[in-house]
Amino acid sequence: MRLRFTKMHGLGNDFVVIDAVRQRLTLNAEQIRYLADRHFGVGCDQVLLVEAPRIDGTDFHYRIFNADGGEVEQCGNGARCFARYVRDEGLTQADQIRVGTAAGAIVLQVRADGQVSVEMGIPRFNPTEIPLQVRNRAPAYDLGSGCEAMRIGAVSMGNPHAVLAVGNVDEAPVGELGPRIERKSLFPHGANVGFMERRASDLIRLRVWERGVGETLACGTGACAAAVIGRLWGELGESVQVQLPGGTLLIDWRGEGEPVMMTGPATRVFDGEIDL
Numbered sequence: 001m002r003l004r005f006t007k008m009h010g011l012g013n014d015f016v017v018i019d020a021v022r023q024r025l026t027l028n029a030e031q032i033r034y035l036a037d038r039h040f041g042v043g044c045d046q047v048l049l050v051e052a053p054r055i056d057g058t059d060f061h062y063r064i065f066n067a068d069g070g071e072v073e074q075c076g077n078g079a080r081c082f083a084r085y086v087r088d089e090g091l092t093q094a095d096q097i098r099v100g101t102a103a104g105a106i107v108l109q110v111r112a113d114g115q116v117s118v119e120m121g122i123p124r125f126n127p128t129e130i131p132l133q134v135r136n137r138a139p140a141y142d143l144g145s146g147c148e149a150m151r152i153g154a155v156s157m158g159n160p161h162a163v164l165a166v167g168n169v170d171e172a173p174v175g176e177l178g179p180r181i182e183r184k185s186l187f188p189h190g191a192n193v194g195f196m197e198r199r200a201s202d203l204i205r206l207r208v209w210e211r212g213v214g215e216t217l218a219c220g221t222g223a224c225a226a227a228v229i230g231r232l233w234g235e236l237g238e239s240v241q242v243q244l245p246g247g248t249l250l251i252d253w254r255g256e257g258e259p260v261m262m263t264g265p266a267t268r269v270f271d272g273e274i275d276l
């Protein structure tokens, strides 16, 4: 099968985007891993499928696969690229696009300056999804097996996130602790692990170890999760700039029961074809 794709990125979190509206296809995990492979395939952190709507009131359906081949519930940087892609491809002319995901519907707003704002949904703290009940204050949690006790919070942005407070994000043990926490039994479906350095009530620095990928240059849902946890800890305000290795996202959250808003760029890099 010859597959047409588009390479895109959001602050260096990169994607192979596939039009599954005009191209009929099903991809298996092995094919996803091949597309994501930086040496033998195209190379990306996630493969994104643009599909016809499945949920009432939505314009499209959005499916997300990590580089390891696993399908996941949500991807924030990918959502901005999704908006840019469906507009560039003439699949819609709308400025506001409602998109169904495995985690429910999200709303994408293409702004006049080319940036995309995404209503990412209401953060969830359901203990069956996120068993770590440390969200409200800032206890030290003993991660066990040799890990130091650190402040850690957990939240679902549709996908599971752990957020750790660190003094200096440049020195954070992302590659060492990230994979250990990702697979801790605390998180039945694994977790993305953010290392957050607070600089001011409206500014954090963040590195994220992504489930199914490894450390990425940016993680949109990770930025939302860090802003939410920092606000619940009483250390961040409603509007927070999140500096990631690939660039800066703006996150707005009014508080519990409210949706999180994420704003940032989406970049198209090239189009290609590959035989699968």
Ligand SMILES: N[C@@H](CCC[C@H](N)C(=O)O)C(=O)O
Binding pocket: 013, 045, 046, 066, 072, 073, 074, 075, 076, 077, 078, 159, 160, 192, 210, 211, 212, 213, 216, 218, 219, 220, 221, 222
């Ligand atoms: N890069 C993403 C998150 C992608 C999914 C994640 N690795 C997971 O397994 O949940 C983002 O920008 O949010």
